[in-house]
Amino acid sequence: MAETVSSWRNAFSIYTRSRVLGMIFLGFSAGLPFSLTSSTLSAWLADEDVSLSVIGYFSLVGVAYSVKVLWAPVVDRLAFPLLCRLLGKRRGWMLGAQIGVALGLFAMSELDLHHQLSQMAWLAVWVAFCSATQDVAIDAYRIEIVAPEIQGAMAAMYVFGYRLSLLLAGAGVFYVAEYQNWSVAYQGMALAMSVGMVATLLAPEPHRVADERVGQIEQSVEVAFGLSESRSLPARLLRWFSDAVVSPFVEFFQRNANNAVRILLLIALYKMSDIAMGVMANPFYLALGFSKKDIADVTKVFGFFMTIAGTSIGGVLVARFGIMRPLLFGAVIVAATNLLFAALALAKPDIVLLAGVISADNLSGGIASAAFIAYLSGLTNSAYTATQYALFSSLMTLPAKLIGSISGDLVAEFGYAAFFSYSAVIGLPAIALVILLMRSSSSSQN
Structure with missing residues (x-):
């Protein structure tokens, strides 16, 4: 059960903690690619006279956010190559996903929509996938880095950063596109992902406490499915699926x-x-x-x-x-x-x-x-x-x-x-x- 603080002054003081304030920048990083692969991207496509039917199909890119649960176990169980060794599991996945988003947005800015529409679609899917992965990693980081009674404040700062990024990725991109062009606007958004990267590098890695009961549960589930004895490759894969x-x-x-x-x-x-x-x-x-x-x-x-x-x-x-x-x-x-x-x-x-x-x-x-x-x-x-x-x-x-x-x-x-x-x-x-x-x-x- 979560502890409570003894006074209103102490309750409000949670917003002065560095880990709580840091969620503004992580929330900003999480919200930025959302509009850039949905409503803002639709506006770019429409401005380039792409047909409404094609624009409608582009909305399927957002499915990545709804099915992120399918690869969340990978974020829990596996280490992101090299980055997790340098930064820890949570920050490694966060930074890897942020780099993926930034590279995807920059690549999108380099395309000619009149001749490379299919490439744009694949890059939008890539950015949405990396963005959804970032969401999974940030949620896990947020939960593990502070106690339960601080989670409400963490959520508040996350929402604040997220809303700010929606304004930038919406109205901000429209302004740049009006006075420059869409490519320059998306390059700027790729650069803006550095806000989240810097926040990730400066953030501490959560300390994860091992739960002995978890190991016992995983062993019992493996036994129930008859997977505990075999050493074959299919059995090892099924054990991983069972555990994760x-x-x-x-x-x-x-x-x-x-x-x-x-x-x-x-x-x-x-x-x-x-x-x-x-x-x-x-x-x-x-x-x-x-x-x-x-x-x-x-x-x-x-x-x-x-x-x-x-x-x-x-x-x-x-x-x-x-x-x-x-x-x-x-x-x-x-x-x-x-x-x-x-x-x-x-x-x-x-x-x-x-x-x-x-x-x-x-x-x-x-x-x-x-x-x-x-x-x-x-x-x-x-x-x-x-x-x-x-x-x-x-x-x-x-x-x-x-x-x-x-x-x-x-x-x-x-x-x-x-x-x-x-x-x-x-x-x-x-x-x-x-x-x-x-x-x-x-x-x-x-």
Whole structure:
């Protein structure tokens, strides 16, 4: 269980720690390639008169971020050649991935889209793969470098850096492309990856504590699959797969016993209310009659600052009160702010009211995200940090996106006010699960 600090002053002081501040630069490095292989790349393609159908296929590049769990065990189990020997396992993978992103972006800048479109597609896939690998390595580093009660603050600084890089890779690239060209803009972004590289070189390598129980679990799983005796190459490969992929699941269920299923349900449901609502947010603003400029001004300006404020507050709350109470608070206020959207749907359109609702939504979402990231971080075992966290993050978004896919049908059938009320209601199971886990934790301590 995470320790808590004794005063609000000490809670706020976590943002002065070097390891927490360092997450700004790692978050910047993580966010930079995301837009450059998605929305910003689509704009470049469109500006070069590439067909819309081809641009649509380029969106498949983003699949790398959704399936990074498939190679997360490699980051956990294997060393990046040479770099891990020099820097340690976590920093070695981080720097290797960052170099891969920078080289990929620079190579993209050298291509002629009219004659080398297929090469551009392969390079975009490469950059997305390296970027997703960097995400896996940074998540593992973040979890292992500080105690659980600091994870909320680490998440807040990571989000701050990530949002800054999205601005640079979006608006910044557009400005450079307008006054220079797209190639120069992408070369600048390749150079900007040096921010993350320097942060990686200056960061300390996490100290990983060996867990004797992990070795016993891996041996028992190998025996269960009949892999412990054979020395053939196929058997060795299967043993590696068993240790790297199957054992993390087994370890999680053994460690959490009766609460394992509840925890997985909470992971699947916690963001559901927020993500389901978010799918219909922009269509809702347009339906109310707000201009695109109004929507951009309010969502970008208020959205940016209130999200940063929310995650920062969430980090302080985790440091001050531990993880579970802020986790419950976050679940409650996320569901409650959806009711504000329902009220907005029934009110007369007003830009001040819109700004207030969006501010409340981003503030609550930031608090909930910081608490939830801290919670997920505390669920991992240091032997399988990258693998287990990648699994949790995939489970966190997949069910919510599936529910979000029917949002348009619900709005068409029942209207926006009913839809936002529904999105608040689907947040109730997460609240109930947090309460159950809190009670279970209290009972086990008594």
